Amino acid sequence: MEKSNGRNIRFSIRKNNSLLTTDHFEIAFPDQNTLLISGTLESAQWAMNHILRHYAGVEWILPEECGMSYTPMNTIKIPRKKIMVDNISYPVSRVDANWTGWWTQNFRRGLRVDHDLVFHSFPDEKYGRNNSWPKAILPVLNGKKITALPDPERPRHYWQPCYSNPETARIAADNLIEYLDRHPDLFGVSLGTNDNGGYCECSECLKMDKGRSNRSESYYTFVNRVLEMVCTKYPELIVSVLAYSHTYAPPSFKLHKNVLAVMTIDVASCVSPEIMARHKKAIDQWSQKSSMLGIWDYSWGRPYFVPRMYVEAHSEILKYMQKRGGKLYFGENNCCDGFEGPKQYIVYRLLWNASEDPAEIAKEWYERCVGKEAAPYLAAYYKIWNDYFAGPAMKTPWFQSANSVYMTYGDPSHAFGVTPNDIVRADEAMNMVVKLAKTSQEKERAALMMRHWEYSKLLLKIYGVGIYDITGHISTPEQALALLRNAAEYPLNMQKYKEIGEIMIKDRNLNRFYTSKAYISEGYSMIYKKYDTAVANAVLASSAFANDPRVAAELRKTALDPRQPPLIAALCKTFSEAPEKQKNILAGGDAEKEVGKAFEIHPQHRVYANLTVTEKFSSGGRKSFEVKNEGHDALFWVLAPAMPNTTYLAMFKAFIPAPSAEGYLEATLYAEKKGRNQQWRNLPPLKLSGGIWQNFSVMTTTSSSSDSVRLRIYLRKFERGECIYFDDIKIIEVQ
Numbered sequence: 001m002e003k004s005n006g007r008n009i010r011f012s013i014r015k016n017n018s019l020l021t022t023d024h025f026e027i028a029f030p031d032q033n034t035l036l037i038s039g040t041l042e043s044a045q046w047a048m049n050h051i052l053r054h055y056a057g058v059e060w061i062l063p064e065e066c067g068m069s070y071t072p073m074n075t076i077k078i079p080r081k082k083i084m085v086d087n088i089s090y091p092v093s094r095v096d097a098n099w100t101g102w103w104t105q106n107f108r109r110g111l112r113v114d115h116d117l118v119f120h121s122f123p124d125e126k127y128g129r130n131n132s133w134p135k136a137i138l139p140v141l142n143g144k145k146i147t148a149l150p151d152p153e154r155p156r157h158y159w160q161p162c163y164s165n166p167e168t169a170r171i172a173a174d175n176l177i178e179y180l181d182r183h184p185d186l187f188g189v190s191l192g193t194n195d196n197g198g199y200c201e202c203s204e205c206l207k208m209d210k211g212r213s214n215r216s217e218s219y220y221t222f223v224n225r226v227l228e229m230v231c232t233k234y235p236e237l238i239v240s241v242l243a244y245s246h247t248y249a250p251p252s253f254k255l256h257k258n259v260l261a262v263m264t265i266d267v268a269s270c271v272s273p274e275i276m277a278r279h280k281k282a283i284d285q286w287s288q289k290s291s292m293l294g295i296w297d298y299s300w301g302r303p304y305f306v307p308r309m310y311v312e313a314h315s316e317i318l319k320y321m322q323k324r325g326g327k328l329y330f331g332e333n334n335c336c337d338g339f340e341g342p343k344q345y346i347v348y349r350l351l352w353n354a355s356e357d358p359a360e361i362a363k364e365w366y367e368r369c370v371g372k373e374a375a376p377y378l379a380a381y382y383k384i385w386n387d388y389f390a391g392p393a394m395k396t397p398w399f400q401s402a403n404s405v406y407m408t409y410g411d412p413s414h415a416f417g418v419t420p421n422d423i424v425r426a427d428e429a430m431n432m433v434v435k436l437a438k439t440s441q442e443k444e445r446a447a448l449m450m451r452h453w454e455y456s457k458l459l460l461k462i463y464g465v466g467i468y469d470i471t472g473h474i475s476t477p478e479q480a481l482a483l484l485r486n487a488a489e490y491p492l493n494m495q496k497y498k499e500i501g502e503i504m505i506k507d508r509n510l511n512r513f514y515t516s517k518a519y520i521s522e523g524y525s526m527i528y529k530k531y532d533t534a535v536a537n538a539v540l541a542s543s544a545f546a547n548d549p550r551v552a553a554e555l556r557k558t559a560l561d562p563r564q565p566p567l568i569a570a571l572c573k574t575f576s577e578a579p580e581k582q583k584n585i586l587a588g589g590d591a592e593k594e595v596g597k598a599f600e601i602h603p604q605h606r607v608y609a610n611l612t613v614t615e616k617f618s619s620g621g622r623k624s625f626e627v628k629n630e631g632h633d634a635l636f637w638v639l640a641p642a643m644p645n646t647t648y649l650a651m652f653k654a655f656i657p658a659p660s661a662e663g664y665l666e667a668t669l670y671a672e673k674k675g676r677n678q679q680w681r682n683l684p685p686l687k688l689s690g691g692i693w694q695n696f697s698v699m700t701t702t703s704s705s706s707d708s709v710r711l712r713i714y715l716r717k718f719e720r721g722e723c724i725y726f727d728d729i730k731i732i733e734v735q
């Protein structure tokens with residue numbers, strides 16, 4: 001209670017009982033001296049924000065410290081009239097940018113959407129320790145009812161309960177009720193399926209599902225049965241399910257009214273009219289079966305090099321779904337800062353009120369951010385990227401992933417359509433923003449926006465954007481030369497990059513995100529990141545023109561530059577030598593003969609994948625290696641004897657006829673001693689675009705005790721039956 005001159009601000013906190021009404025609040029004046037805020041623990045915050053926003057001119061427009069825009073004032077005047085807020089467009093859950101602290105100001109995490117079955121419905125804690133899983137729930141896999149989980153260390157992977165069995169639902173309901181009894185403040189849970197397939201193949205399940213590809217009938221039957229039991233005791237409970245992979249299609253019947261079906265959409269991919277139409281159709285179909293819907297959006301900002309803006313699509317999809325029962329939004333986006341300008345802010349406003357005009361919100365945002373005069377230039381800057389992602393980016397290899405569940409956010413080819421003119425225009429716009437910002441708040445935010453642009457510009461530079469063609473290839477010695485001259489500036493560019501990073505991590509709101517181990521190791525943080533691989537790839541690309549004397553001279557020059565990372569110097573040295581002088585220590589990597597002894601599926605993985613030589617596809621010659629997946633992660637590896645204290649470069653080409661929904665590769669080259677691995681690295685996912693051969697290369701340096709190197713290519717999350725092709729596998733001694 002706050003007292004001043006006999007006047008009070010009173011809070012009346014009601015007990016929450018439903019996720020649908022958590023955000024509701026009321027501001028009233030019951031008598032001359034009292035301002036009464038009524039709401040839940042969560043919505044009391046919204047009421048305070050409402051007062052600050054409407055009567056003190058406050059707005060939280062960016063996650064950074066300078067992101068609170070306000071007008072200094074001594075007294076706040078609030079008109080004496082009742083305010084009721086009880087109509088929020090997406091009331092159940094609104095989350096974007098997992099990591100940032102800013103979202104607590106604007107968003108609210110209400111409901112989990114996850115592979116949670118073994119968390120509360122079939123608790124691993126209860127059954128996992130002594131393998132006492134009830135027989136009824138265990139599925140038939142590969143013709144046999146399993147007696148233990150496929151991977152007890154990862155209980156939510158590779159298996160599904162036998163969904164058709166009513167006993168499975170009864171056991172889940174009993175466990176869930178027990179769990180809810182212990183958590184009286186919980187109003188929602190997730191019944192999302194386990195991950196990575198493993199659907200039951202018993203005759204009842206197969207009969208219900210009429211086959212193996214679409215498992216919606218048995219799964220949603222299970223969901224309805226569970227809710228009929230649980231919701232008699234907990235009528236307000238909201239249960240999320242994932243319309244995803246094998247349960248993507250709606251079932252033939254209506255879902256229980258407490259189910260909220262979450263659909264996976266990379267909303268920015270809806271820039272393509274066909275993709276927009278496809279998602280709208282899916283929303284229509286789902287809205288016939290489920291009274292509540294949600295979106296799992298892959299709204300990734302960083303690691304894209306430039307802001308991935310397409311707010312029109314967000315507005316259109318959010319509005320469309322809201323009219324058809326949309327209640328939840330989850331943006332999978334680990335970008336913790338203001339790199340994407342107004343994007344997250346606009347999404348937040350639309351989630352609160354989907355009928356707002358995004359252009360109006362954007363205009364307000366730009367003016368608040370840098371002031372009226374500078375605003376048009378900041379708007380022009382973001383329009384460059386909006387237009388880029390709505391135009392040229394759609395012609396890059398990256399855009400092929402628009403047909404997958406999510407777009408491949410780690411693929412640098414997304415930027416290969418950016419032109420030098422785009423960069424000049426962005427520079428001009430941002431210079432004007434800095435010049436025209438007036439107040440100290442505006443100046444601070446203009447400087448911040450400029451830093452974000454400088455960061456983007458450096459990445460575009462380091463990745464050789466503007467030199468490669470839009471498909472990420474080069475075709476002339478001039479391009480090779482330009483790439484190498486660009487590589488020569490890499491040490492200088494990294495110096496500038498580090499300087500920007502050092503300013504950024506000082507931000508008091510975001511320091512803990514930028515510097516958190518997880519954030520850095522996942523590669524989301526710009527801080528402490530290196531781009532040696534990108535530059536090495538540029539050297540690899542230019543090496544195709546090493547017989548041009550100018551290219552050879554540039555390779556020799558970079559090889560001798562002491563500022564270059566050893567990897568790049570050594571690579572340049574390797575390629576400045578004639579190909580026949582390069583020491584390829586691996587025979588048979590062109591797959592033209594049978595599968596050589598060096599090429600294997602890991603012995604323990606041979607039930608998960610099969611390796612052969614085929615003539616179906618090849619990148620050179622007539623044949624390539626084919627790895628056929630059996631619906632489980634597998635490891636394809638290649639062994640070559642090696643020298644101690646030596647750097648090796650492994651190169652291979654990979655191909656998949658059509659992009660995989662979730663499948664990706666991880667590749668690495670590790671030193672070994674007597675068949676024992678000596679190294680370990682965190683591996684970035686390598687997504688295959690589909691329909692084109694892609695080059696990959698990995699390097700390593702052996703230790704004094706190493707006797708061999710092993711190229712490891714992990715095949716992750718591919719579906720049963722998907723085939724990956726490999727060709728031109730080489731392991732070259734670099735230095």
Ligand SMILES: [Zn+2]
Nearest residue numbers: 162200202205
């Ligand atoms: Zn079954």
